[in-house]
Amino acid sequence: MNSKNFLSVYDFSKDEIYDILLRSAVLKAERGGKNSCLEGKKIGMIFEKSSTRTRVSFEVGIVELGGHPIFMSSKDLQLGRGEPVKDTARVLSRYLDAVVIRTFEQERIETFAKYFEKPVINGLTDLYHPAQILTDIFTVYEIKKRDLKIESSSQADAENIIKNLKIVYFGDANNMANSWVGLQAMLGFELVLAMPEGFEINSEVKKESEKKGGKFSVINDKIYAAKNADIITTDVFISMGQDEEKEKIDKLKPFIIDDNVVRNAKEDVIFLHCLPVHRNEEVTEEVFERFSSVVFEEAENRLHVQKAIMEKIF
Numbered sequence: 001m002n003s004k005n006f007l008s009v010y011d012f013s014k015d016e017i018y019d020i021l022l023r024s025a026v027l028k029a030e031r032g033g034k035n036s037c038l039e040g041k042k043i044g045m046i047f048e049k050s051s052t053r054t055r056v057s058f059e060v061g062i063v064e065l066g067g068h069p070i071f072m073s074s075k076d077l078q079l080g081r082g083e084p085v086k087d088t089a090r091v092l093s094r095y096l097d098a099v100v101i102r103t104f105e106q107e108r109i110e111t112f113a114k115y116f117e118k119p120v121i122n123g124l125t126d127l128y129h130p131a132q133i134l135t136d137i138f139t140v141y142e143i144k145k146r147d148l149k150i151e152s153s154s155q156a157d158a159e160n161i162i163k164n165l166k167i168v169y170f171g172d173a174n175n176m177a178n179s180w181v182g183l184q185a186m187l188g189f190e191l192v193l194a195m196p197e198g199f200e201i202n203s204e205v206k207k208e209s210e211k212k213g214g215k216f217s218v219i220n221d222k223i224y225a226a227k228n229a230d231i232i233t234t235d236v237f238i239s240m241g242q243d244e245e246k247e248k249i250d251k252l253k254p255f256i257i258d259d260n261v262v263r264n265a266k267e268d269v270i271f272l273h274c275l276p277v278h279r280n281e282e283v284t285e286e287v288f289e290r291f292s293s294v295v296f297e298e299a300e301n302r303l304h305v306q307k308a309i310m311e312k313i314f
């Protein structure tokens with residue numbers, strides 16, 4: 001493991017992931033208290049795609065940890081006019097202490113990390129959204145711990161909650177699906193991907209998961225997939241940068257999370273969505289609104305979990 005980067009969930013060990021989840025709960029409870037673990041650190045935020053949650057939660061998190069965020073849209077950088085990633089990285093490493101990057105190909109962030117030589121955090125690529133996936137599992141852990149009235153905050157109890165979950169992801173084989181595959185390989189819950197025939201997880205993602213002993217099933221029947229699910233989740237059908245692939249929507253339409261899916265899941269099922277949501281595309285408006293309090297808690301949790309990630313990295 002390269003201990004200073006967070007380019008995918010594989011950059012942390014299982015124990016480190018649990019440390020982050022448990023620490024996120026503490027940071028959430030202690031929000032507003034003094035924490036200066038990033039004092040004096042200048043952290044760049046290079047965004048080549050739009051963002052509401054990732055941008056603001058990282059910026060606020062950096063400020064709350066005593067650091068100084070510097071937001072850079074690639075449109076305003078020479079990067080956006082074709083300056084090579086490796087040159088940008090070598091220059092910025094002389095000014096900054098770390099960067100958060102949102103970009104396209106995973107190789108782009110990997111190249112940046114190779115030349116930057118200081119911590120690089122993935123704020124979403126075409127392949128992975130690792131800060132989001134740790135937030136999602138933290139959100140589930142927090143709800144289940146409360147519902148099961150578990151007082152202790154031990155790793156053993158957290159593992160026990162998480163490894164017994166059935167998580168079903170509905171929709172596109174995109175960066176969120178890939179991130180669930182990666183997380184499953186690290187934490188070992190049951191993962192089902194409900195997607196149309198012909199939709200497949202990226203072969204590199206599959207290979208990485210298999211190397212770690214990961215397992216998941218792909219099911220083309222959404223109701224069968226939903227049976228006894230503890231968690232149901234989805235994401236937009238068309239991700240950023242895929243605007244020419246609109247014909248995908250027709251194939252994905254039957255995989256909408258609707259009341260029928262919810263009825264086939266466990267009674268206490270939790271619905272997650274990383275946002276932004278396209279109502280009546282990947283989830284019905286009614287289901288989304290019914291579960292929206294959890295979804296907005298999930299959005300808030302980005303802040304707490306990313307603070308725990310940054311603490312771990314520094």
Ligand code: CP
Binds near residue numbers: 051054132276
């Ligand atoms: N979930 C998420 O990453 O949202 P943003 O695109 O708004 O950052």
Ligand code: NVA
Binds near residue numbers: 124275
């Ligand atoms: N799959 C989506 C996630 C947005 C947070 C995208 O990449 O656009």
